[in-house]
Amino acid sequence: MDPTIDQNVSVEQEASAAFVQSYFDAFAAHDLPRCVDAYTDDATLHFVAGVYSGKSAIEEWHRERFAAELQILRIDSISSNHDSVTVDLVVASKRLQFFRIANLAGRGVLRLDGSKIKEARFSPRFCDPFEGW
């Protein structure tokens, strides 16, 4: 195997991971324009079992999360593979608090198209679905 190619792949993956980190930084700062700008015009966002298609719907999703005071408590890992980046994180929100859920482990899988998110999938990671209750 040509080590140069390996190195290029690694550099690309690092760049992808850095891009995704910057997206989550924007999310943490409730920076709506930056968050929405991270997506392609025809992007799709899957949230648990729901689907948000297009930038307008994706903007609405971000507004709803900010209104629910969704906070990223920590990012456990960011790993990339080809054009997708997987992020394991732990979140808390006003809405989760209402259900007596102090925090929730989640996973985001983001498929990139160049330097934008083409598809995002956010979902809880249920090891123990009632952990924290």
Place this chain on the structure above:
Amino acid sequence: MKDSPNILVIAIDSLRADHLGCYGYQRPTSPAMDGLARQGARAQQFVCAGLPTHPSFTTLYTGQHPITHGIVAHGPRNVLGRDAPSLPQILMDEGYTTCALDNLATGRIWFRRGFEFYIDPSMRHTVYIDVACEELNARAIPWLKSHGDERFFMMVHYWDPHWPFKPPERYQHLFYDGNPTDPDNHSLDAWWKHPLGAVARDTWMRTRDGLITDAAYISALYDREIRHVDDGVGELLAALDDCGLAENTLVLLFGDHGESLVEHGIFFDHHGLYETTLRVPFMARWPNRIPAGSTLSPMMQHHDVAPTLLEAVGALVPPEMDGRSVLPLLTGQARDGGRKQAISCECTWQAKWSLRTDEHKLILARAPDLYGNPERELYDLKADPDEHRNLVTEAGGLAAELEAALEGWIAERLAAQGRADDPLRAHGTSLNLA
């Protein structure tokens, strides 16, 4: 014991009785379950003792009412005692090979007690309730083929009719031909104001075409999921036939609890002690033992299942079990029996007790509910089966009589356990209303 039957328990989450053909539903949701009912016995009044899934399954396995086993809600605040009886454990001790296809033990370890095999394909999903009947059957059927020469107890827990309702594409043509995202349809507006509705609005109510607005569409999705799981039931029962096991297998099928679709302003969830959530299907097939096509009118509850199965296999029923065997009713050896009253509770989103007789139901709240319903509700189930007209004022004498019976039962059961606190008050709901 040598001739005792195999046991196959099919528990279907969130399955209400009145959406099956054999319970009078008009849509063709349940050909396989209707067939099972024709081959055996069907209970008209099988009443869930504890909503939702955790209380109900704990009741199923322990043969105890929630007031005894103490699991009155989801969540870890209550833990099942080690001394609680366990149906799978007893059957294992009786020589059965025990197998569950389920995922409840991921959250609460006691759901694994007594199961030598615990198969959980939901581990492949990020959300455990997404597991589909096809995945469970893909593991259950090979297991049946490889263990069919042993006496077995298999429990299959299907989740398909539990929200979010996401039936496979092949059911898309069924039961609906409108516009699910019609912006002029406001049939779900009231739901968005409820905390559970807000969660649904931001998750599974969102489609590529926008926000679902038509409640009738969601009800159709529920019915599609019933048809979906019905196909799964049909496949599993066909496999039992193919393995030559049907003749000597006692099959029980029931819902753990029902589902409110839009009734009483409770949208697409299983809370509220109304018939939609309490009355579940129950059917039993045991060739040459249970007469085909029989319909049983006496009330039964989930804690009656374990004693019934233990009697069927000739095992002793532990005195700690509250339930009583309904096997004589199922086999036609007895016509009378069942329960004069069925007591139920819930404590996840609401804290309520209910006492149901053949004719009436009293619902008693231990905390204000989120819908502003009164603390006491009384319904005439014969004249008003949909429970629209609260008679608590105009039939105050009856309401007081039923309330005294309910409070007396609660006090008696607590005293027998040396406890004083009503478990619903002690636990509180799983909502943080502060």
